[in-house]
Amino acid sequence: MLRYVLSDSGHPTVKMAAPRSWALWSFCGCGWSRAVSGCRLPGLRSSSPRGPLGARLLSQEKEATETHFGFETVSEEEKGGKVYQVFESVAKKYDVMNDMMSLGIHRVWKDLLLWKMRPFPGTQLLDVAGGTGDIAFRFLNYVQAQHQRKQKRQLRAQQNLSWEEIARKYQNEEDSLGGSHVMVCDINKEMLKIGKQKARAQGYKAGLAWILGDAEELPFDDNKFDVYTIAFGIRNVTHIDQALQEAHRVLKPGGRFLCLEFSQVNNPLLSRLYDVYSFQVIPVLGEVIAGDWKSYQYLVESIRQFPSVVSQF
Amino acid sequence: MATLLRGVLRPLCAFRGGPGPPAGVPFRAVSHGTGLLYPEHIPTSVLQKVLLAAGSAGMALYDPYRHDMVAVLGETTGRRTLKVLRDQMKRDPEGAQILQERPRISLSTLDMGKLRSLPEGSFGCAYLHFLDVNRVSPDTRAPTRFVDDEELAYVIQRYREIHDMLHTLLGMPTNILGEIVVKWFEAVQTGLPMCVLSALFGPIRLSAQSLQLLISELIPWAVENGRRAPCVLNVYYERRWEQPLQALRQELGITEPPLCVEGLA
Numbered sequence: 001m002l003r004y005v006l007s008d009s010g011h012p013t014v015k016m017a018a019p020r021s022w023a024l025w026s027f028c029g030c031g032w033s034r035a036v037s038g039c040r041l042p043g044l045r046s047s048s049p050r051g052p053l054g055a056r057l058l059s060q061e062k063e064a065t066e067t068h069f070g071f072e073t074v075s076e077e078e079k080g081g082k083v084y085q086v087f088e089s090v091a092k093k094y095d096v097m098n099d100m101m102s103l104g105i106h107r108v109w110k111d112l113l114l115w116k117m118r119p120f121p122g123t124q125l126l127d128v129a130g131g132t133g134d135i136a137f138r139f140l141n142y143v144q145a146q147h148q149r150k151q152k153r154q155l156r157a158q159q160n161l162s163w164e165e166i167a168r169k170y171q172n173e174e175d176s177l178g179g180s181h182v183m184v185c186d187i188n189k190e191m192l193k194i195g196k197q198k199a200r201a202q203g204y205k206a207g208l209a210w211i212l213g214d215a216e217e218l219p220f221d222d223n224k225f226d227v228y229t230i231a232f233g234i235r236n237v238t239h240i241d242q243a244l245q246e247a248h249r250v251l252k253p254g255g256r257f258l259c260l261e262f263s264q265v266n267n268p269l270l271s272r273l274y275d276v277y278s279f280q281v282i283p284v285l286g287e288v289i290a291g292d293w294k295s296y297q298y299l300v301e302s303i304r305q306f307p308s309v310v311s312q313f
Numbered sequence: 314m315a316t317l318l319r320g321v322l323r324p325l326c327a328f329r330g331g332p333g334p335p336a337g338v339p340f341r342a343v344s345h346g347t348g349l350l351y352p353e354h355i356p357t358s359v360l361q362k363v364l365l366a367a368g369s370a371g372m373a374l375y376d377p378y379r380h381d382m383v384a385v386l387g388e389t390t391g392r393r394t395l396k397v398l399r400d401q402m403k404r405d406p407e408g409a410q411i412l413q414e415r416p417r418i419s420l421s422t423l424d425m426g427k428l429r430s431l432p433e434g435s436f437g438c439a440y441l442h443f444l445d446v447n448r449v450s451p452d453t454r455a456p457t458r459f460v461d462d463e464e465l466a467y468v469i470q471r472y473r474e475i476h477d478m479l480h481t482l483l484g485m486p487t488n489i490l491g492e493i494v495v496k497w498f499e500a501v502q503t504g505l506p507m508c509v510l511s512a513l514f515g516p517i518r519l520s521a522q523s524l525q526l527l528i529s530e531l532i533p534w535a536v537e538n539g540r541r542a543p544c545v546l547n548v549y550y551e552r553r554w555e556q557p558l559q560a561l562r563q564e565l566g567i568t569e570p571p572l573c574v575e576g577l578a
Contacts, residue, residue: 280360288368291381293355293458 067238070301079238084188086295087131087236091190093290094132095198100285101296110231113260114138117227121147121178126225126250128215128243129233130184131191133198140204143180150178177207183220185213216242223252231260235306264308278303350463353456362389365459374514377489381455387507388459388469394505395465401544402468408547415467416551418451418474428554436561437554440481447487451477471546472503478550482562483538484570489515490523491574494531501539503546530571541566 067076074082090097098106113135119125121143127135155161186192192210199208213219215230215237228247237243247257265271278300286296348356357365366389373382402408416422431437444450454473460466476495483498485491493515500508516524542565553561562568 276360280358281364284361284364284368287365287385288372288382291379 068305070298070305076238080187082298083236083238086298087188088190089292090290090295090299091131091188091194093292094191094194095134097286097290097296100289101282109260110134110138113229113231113258114142117229117256117258119143119146119180119227121150121180123180123227124225125180125182125227125229126185126218126220127182128185128213128218128228128230128247129187129236130229130231131186131188131195131233133184133195133204135229135231136182136184136195136208137199137202137204139180139182140177140207143177143207147176147178147180175206181207181209183209183211183225185211185215185218187212187214216246218246218250220250222249224250225255226252227256227258229258229260232262234259234261235302261306262303350461351457351466353458354461354463354466355458356461357389357459362459365389370510373511374517377518380453383507383511384455384473385459386510387473387505388457390506391469392460392462392465394503395460395462395468398472398503398505398544398546399465399468402546405544405547407549408544411471411547411549412464412467416549417470418477418551419454420450420452423451431554434557434559435554436481436550436556436558439558440478440554443477443481447480449477449487468546472499472505475545475548475550479545481558482565482567483535485574488574489519490527490531493519493527494535494570494574497532497535498539501536502542502544526572531574534568534571538567 065076066073067079068074069079069082087094102109117139119139119142123139123143125136125139127139130136184192184195186195189212192212196210199205211219215233216239228251230243230247234240234243244257251257265274282300283293283297287293290296365385369382369385369389372379373386376382399412402412425441428437428441451474454470454476457466457470460469476499479495479498480487480491483495485494493512496508496512496515499505500512516527519527545565548565
């Protein structure tokens with residue numbers, strides 16, 4: 001169900017298949033095929049595997065001003081506003097609902113993302129659409145644990161400490177994160193507010209910054225970050241290609257782009273069960289727990305609208 | 314094994330609800346704009362209604378302040394009863410007029426100035442007094458969403474909007490005890506499953522003393538009045554603001570409450 005898309009920033013190899021229309025799926029299947037010229041790819045471009053960014057093939061129509069909002073068709077200007085409203089209303093119950101809808105499994109997915117990332121002390125992370133801070137907190141825990149392990153190793157290897165080192169430890173001047181830092185960037189004020197409250201409640205202070213910003217136009221300089229993550233956020237972006245360009249810009253050469261997102265279920269039996277669960281149960285959960293049917297209907301629809309990552313290309 | 318599972322899953326597809334979208338297209342694809350029966354309508358399948366009914370019942374018990382859950386429970390469980398109520402309304406001349414004209418009760422449709430100028434003892438004056446004392450407003454009723462028939466959606470909306478009128482007629486405040494008494498009256502009058510469930514399970518959170526009062530005096534009184542009164546949905550309240558409250562009560566066969574419920578529970 002999940003795919004991790006990793007690519008070095010030097011080679012833009014993110015591939016997107018045609019948006020999933022029910023009739024076409026059985027023909028387009030798993031193969032990456034540029035013959036799907038009949039499909040409009042609103043907001044997406046295909047990129048050639050080795051060419052520089054400048055030589056991208058623009059297969060979208062320049063005048064495409066309509067895009068999808070779940071299964072609705074809306075104008076591109078509208079989509080941003082509508083997505084903002086969805087997350088504004090779900091912010092308070094976002095974490096509770098994640099637990100309810102995924103039966104707590106989303107925590108495992110996010111842990112797996114961190115293990116895939118394997119950050120070391122000193123890593124500069126940018127977590128986009130990071131709203132309530134799940135990835136950021138996990139990152140901080142991870143690097144802190146790494147740093148502590150490193151310190152223990154050092155102590156064991158070096159039994160005699162100098163007076164300066166002992167004094168420093170007493171004064172707690174050492175950075176427990178070893179220079180790591182995470183910027184949580186989100187377009188939605190409510191989500192950031194909840195994230196900040198969580199950070200205060202759980203005691204995260206150092207190495208953390210909360211920035212209000214748009215994934216399509218990041219408020220950061222070029223070549224600034226080692227890792228860029230976007231967990232369950234990219235499908236809500238109106239122009240995914242712009243978000244990817246920005247990611248490429250702010251990452252250092254050799255930096256990594258990690259995207260955690262829902263994918264398609266290939267097994268037909270599981271797929272049916274998954275559909276029933278998504279469309280029948282999740283909006284009901286949204287209504288009963290959060291008093292908001294429509295936002296959760298949008299969320300499950302947006303999962304279906306997100307193009308699948310093709311495995312062979 | 315696979316064929317067995319497929320056999321189980323096929324009826325699940327039927328849960329996508331009635332005729333309409335082909336099997337592959339998820340349910341909501343139909344409901345954007347064109348499939349809606351009324352502005353706030355959210356089409357739901359049978360499975361969704363069952364889940365909603367169960368979930369809303371549980372949540373309403375768990376958190377009594379979730380009035381929206383009680384409303385959802387009413388919408389998802391009341392289809393049959395609403396049809397009966399609608400037919401009752403059609404048979405009565407005043408009720409039929411209400412169904413035709415579809416009056417709505419909200420701050421924008423009520424002429425508050427006119428109501429305030431009415432003489433003491435009139436129904437309109439008593440209604441205003443009730444709103445003021447209990448600090449409620451007619452605008453807090455959520456719109457109907459899960460009823461799949463436009464006329465029935467109006468019927469349940471009307472039922473919700475006259476709830477405050479019933480409080481006025483029965484002389485019950487909006488504390489828990491008062492609400493339960495009104496629910497018993499409504500349960501007998503309308504037979505809506507949501508009213509019956511609220512009437513039966515509402516008292517769970519009461520103190521022993523209130524419970525005793527409820528069972529010995531208030532419930533018998535409410536049930537007796539509910540049985541005696543004609544269908545309260547057939548009364549065109551908006552045309553009766555000037556009518557004296559006592560006269561309206563007599564017309565509906567509603568007697569004075571056996572004891573003062575203000576300040577109790």
